[in-house]
Amino acid sequence: MAPKTRLMVCTVVVVLTGGTALPVAASSWTRGYVVGTYQYAFRYGGRPDFTRGAEIEPGVDCPHGSTTNFANPDQTRIALARQKWRSKQEIDWIVAPPGLDQVRDPGFTRLLIWDRAISYRGYKPGIETYVNPWAADDPGQPEVTSRIAEGFNLDGKINPTDFVSPDGEKGIDNALYRAGGCYASWRARDLTNAFSAALHQRYLEGGLYTMVIRISGNQDPMNDSDATMEIGYSPDKIVKDARGGIAVDYSYRILKSAQYTKLKAKIKNGVVETEQVEHLHTPRIARYYHQTGDTNLTKGKIRLNIVPNGLSGTGLIGGYRNWRDLYVENSFPSPRGAGFADIQLHEDHIALYYALRRKADGMLNPKTGQYDGISTAYRITLSSAYVVDADKSVKIPLQSDFYPPELWRRKAFESLKANIIKGIEARIPQAVPPGILEAGYPQLEQKFPVGLPGKDFFLKTLDRPHYPDGVGRDDDGNPIDDQGERIDSRGDKLDEEGDPLKPPQARQQVSNGAPATATMAQEQ
Amino acid sequence: MKRSFAIGFILAEFFASAGISIAADAPPAAAASGPAKLAQASDNLPMVPPAKPGVFTAQKRDDSRFHLVVAGHKFTTRSDIEKYLAYRAAELTMEQKASWFTLAESRANGDTAPMPKRDPAGLRYSFRMDYFRPVWRYKTSSSSAWKTWSPFAGAAFISDDAKSITDFEVSADIVLHKGQMDDADPLAFEAGAVSDLLINQVSPPE
Numbered sequence: 001m002a003p004k005t006r007l008m009v010c011t012v013v014v015v016l017t018g019g020t021a022l023p024v025a026a027s028s029w030t031r032g033y034v035v036g037t038y039q040y041a042f043r044y045g046g047r048p049d050f051t052r053g054a055e056i057e058p059g060v061d062c063p064h065g066s067t068t069n070f071a072n073p074d075q076t077r078i079a080l081a082r083q084k085w086r087s088k089q090e091i092d093w094i095v096a097p098p099g100l101d102q103v104r105d106p107g108f109t110r111l112l113i114w115d116r117a118i119s120y121r122g123y124k125p126g127i128e129t130y131v132n133p134w135a136a137d138d139p140g141q142p143e144v145t146s147r148i149a150e151g152f153n154l155d156g157k158i159n160p161t162d163f164v165s166p167d168g169e170k171g172i173d174n175a176l177y178r179a180g181g182c183y184a185s186w187r188a189r190d191l192t193n194a195f196s197a198a199l200h201q202r203y204l205e206g207g208l209y210t211m212v213i214r215i216s217g218n219q220d221p222m223n224d225s226d227a228t229m230e231i232g233y234s235p236d237k238i239v240k241d242a243r244g245g246i247a248v249d250y251s252y253r254i255l256k257s258a259q260y261t262k263l264k265a266k267i268k269n270g271v272v273e274t275e276q277v278e279h280l281h282t283p284r285i286a287r288y289y290h291q292t293g294d295t296n297l298t299k300g301k302i303r304l305n306i307v308p309n310g311l312s313g314t315g316l317i318g319g320y321r322n323w324r325d326l327y328v329e330n331s332f333p334s335p336r337g338a339g340f341a342d343i344q345l346h347e348d349h350i351a352l353y354y355a356l357r358r359k360a361d362g363m364l365n366p367k368t369g370q371y372d373g374i375s376t377a378y379r380i381t382l383s384s385a386y387v388v389d390a391d392k393s394v395k396i397p398l399q400s401d402f403y404p405p406e407l408w409r410r411k412a413f414e415s416l417k418a419n420i421i422k423g424i425e426a427r428i429p430q431a432v433p434p435g436i437l438e439a440g441y442p443q444l445e446q447k448f449p450v451g452l453p454g455k456d457f458f459l460k461t462l463d464r465p466h467y468p469d470g471v472g473r474d475d476d477g478n479p480i481d482d483q484g485e486r487i488d489s490r491g492d493k494l495d496e497e498g499d500p501l502k503p504p505q506a507r508q509q510v511s512n513g514a515p516a517t518a519t520m521a522q523e524q
Numbered sequence: 525m526k527r528s529f530a531i532g533f534i535l536a537e538f539f540a541s542a543g544i545s546i547a548a549d550a551p552p553a554a555a556a557s558g559p560a561k562l563a564q565a566s567d568n569l570p571m572v573p574p575a576k577p578g579v580f581t582a583q584k585r586d587d588s589r590f591h592l593v594v595a596g597h598k599f600t601t602r603s604d605i606e607k608y609l610a611y612r613a614a615e616l617t618m619e620q621k622a623s624w625f626t627l628a629e630s631r632a633n634g635d636t637a638p639m640p641k642r643d644p645a646g647l648r649y650s651f652r653m654d655y656f657r658p659v660w661r662y663k664t665s666s667s668s669a670w671k672t673w674s675p676f677a678g679a680a681f682i683s684d685d686a687k688s689i690t691d692f693e694v695s696a697d698i699v700l701h702k703g704q705m706d707d708a709d710p711l712a713f714e715a716g717a718v719s720d721l722l723i724n725q726v727s728p729p730e
Contacts, residue, residue, distance in 0.1 A: 063645035064645055064646065084603075123721065123724070123725055124725075134717070134720040134721065135720075135721065135724070136721075137653065137721070138649045138650045138651055138652070138717065139647075140646075140647030140648060140649045141647060141648055141649075142645075142646070142647055142648070143648045143707070145644060145645060161704060351647075354649070354650040354714075354717060355648065355650075357650070357714075357716070357717065358650050358704070358705055358707055358714050358717070359704070361704070369621065369623075370623075370716065424720075426569055426570075427569070427570050427720050427723050427724065428568075428569065428570060428724075429724075
């Protein structure tokens with residue numbers, strides 16, 4: 001800074017402060033962090049060494065333990081018996097497919113059959129349930145019964161249904177935990193038991209997305225009454241150290257994109273508390289590319305606990321999320337479809353749908369008089385990093401740049417989300433968009449063991465999505481016919497590698513002479 | 525258990541595309557009809573036809589309690605008529621700016637049906653249609669006297685020939701509530717959820 005300019009600044013400061021003496025000269029500071037773990041702030045209350053029959057780890061949070069939906073034939077029978085339009089024989093055959101022990105992989109075969117069956121639990125046949133959860137009976141959801149939870153008092157009130165924080169703060173709003181905290185895949189003392197949480201962590205560390213935080217101020221990093229926090233997406237993948245942990249002090253760019261927010265904050269003894277902002281944009285917790293995006297928390301805020309040396313920290317991100325968005329993002333965690341995941345994870349997202357809507361506690365919709373949001377909190381850990389501004393030309397990269405099928409999968413997911421929300425609001429059953437592998441289609445058609453007695457029963461009787469030839473897609477985004485077989489643009493069948501099933505036949509040629517070539521080919 | 529569970533999922537998720545061997549037994553014939561038709565999307569919002577005068581009545585008993593009656597002459601099915609009453613209960617709840625209602629069961633001395641109990645540690649619901657149990661009274665062509673049937677008495681549903689029923693009334697007392705519903709109460713019904721489920725299923729009886 002040139003001496004003249006410095007003199008002017010000094011004069012301005014004196015004028016603004018009315019000539020009073022300034023406190024000890026402030027020094028600007030900046031600290032950066034990369035988020036190393038990112039998960040729902042669910043508080044585990046069970047004993048990991050305890051099992052009792054089908055119940056898993058009862059605890060103060062979930063007295064009957066984790067959810068056991070579709071964990072065994074009895075559970076699946078309960079789910080299917082709710083559809084009055086199913087015959088007893090149909091339920092019997094689905095629950096215990098005849099001749100299942102004769103196929104090579106009975107477990108996977110049964111999974112595909114169950115997936116197809118539980119995907120149609122509407123008030124009448126033909127309504128895909130996960131796309132139209134409102135059209136199905138409520139299967140019931142265990143809820144967290146304990147009074148302790150992490151999170152924030154988002155509404156400033158202390159209501160009877162609110163939680164108390166582990167530190168004793170009353171009025172904690174974390175209704176998502178109340179609604180989904182007994183799901184086995186999220187409920188555990190650590191990530192080794194919580195399968196979904198562990199998988200999300202793996203993809204975060206694997207570079208699916210990166211979240212960074214930058215805190216700055218002019219007083220002291222551990223005590224600053226006027227600090228600033230920025231949170232956002234980084235295009236740089238997390239760097240691991242030699243022991244598998246998050247390497248410290250690497251540089252990450254922060255993008256001031258749709259997933260970026262700048263907040264005012266106060267710091268007291270290393271506890272960073274931000275203001276509550278109307279919209280808090282951050283990278284969204286995700287396991288697959290199609291789930292990535294903006295969290296967009298309403299009335300959001302962040303609290304961090306930074307260790308004295310500044311190298312690491314823990315924290316909470318909270319606010320209200322639209323419960324419909326949460327339903328879609330959580331119900332379709334994998335490209336395999338919602339029913340497939342529910343069977344594998346022993347969860348029932350139809351039950352979650354109802355739990356989310358009745359536990360909604362924020363974002364009052366003046367038109368409907370209903371709450372559109374549900375209070376939510378995410379738990380994070382931090383590792384020290386250099387967080388630097390990115391060049392303005394850098395945008396959030398498309399995963400499809402590296403793996404093309406992700407593009408159609410994301411488009412299919414967005415169509416799915418639009419259909420689900422349209423159906424919920426209009427109360428009109430919506431179709432499954434092509435590319436969403438719901439009800440085991442086309443997996444069941446492609447992988448069904450031909451030797452299973454009753455194969456025709458399952459393939460012809462159970463509902464599934466139907467599309468005109470060439471509109472449906474397989475796992476890799478290839479066009480398929482209605483029977484699930486891969487086809488080319490002319491409708492000819494292809495093998496799994498994309499090669500024609502039959503050698504190409506010579507086509508009729510327009511000529512004045514006899515079509516000798518075509519005739520010979522056909523005779524062969 | 526957990527480990528095998530997780531491994532199973534990973535295997536299924538990442539290796540599901542692997543081929544499955546084919547057993548030699550011939551499959552039996554299909555036991556039922558072909559695949560159901562895809563649910564068709566439409567822009568026409570669902571609407572329950574308006575009821576004729578006298579089909580539905582709601583009497584306000586106090587600030588939050590209503591006595592609802594659905595009456596008709598043409599008996600269809602118990603399920604159809606009770607669903608219509610449940611739908612009207614949900615709609616009334618929302619019209620009154622409440623968000624959920626509880627069914628006040630009309631029990632009498634000697635009733636044998638067990639009372640549904642709260643189970644705070646068990647599953648929670650937005651509604652349990654099995655517990656929406658209104659009481660019936662009806663006339664048949666052979667008599668001008670009203671007969672009653674209670675779901676709590678332990679007797680099978682109306683034993684008279686359905687075609688002989690000339691008049692029927694299905695009634696329920698409900699109490700309206702605002703705020704977050706008591707989802708541990710088996711007799712609690714979230715009005716919006718009930719309305720969503722039933723709107724495409726019901727029509728007023730004749």
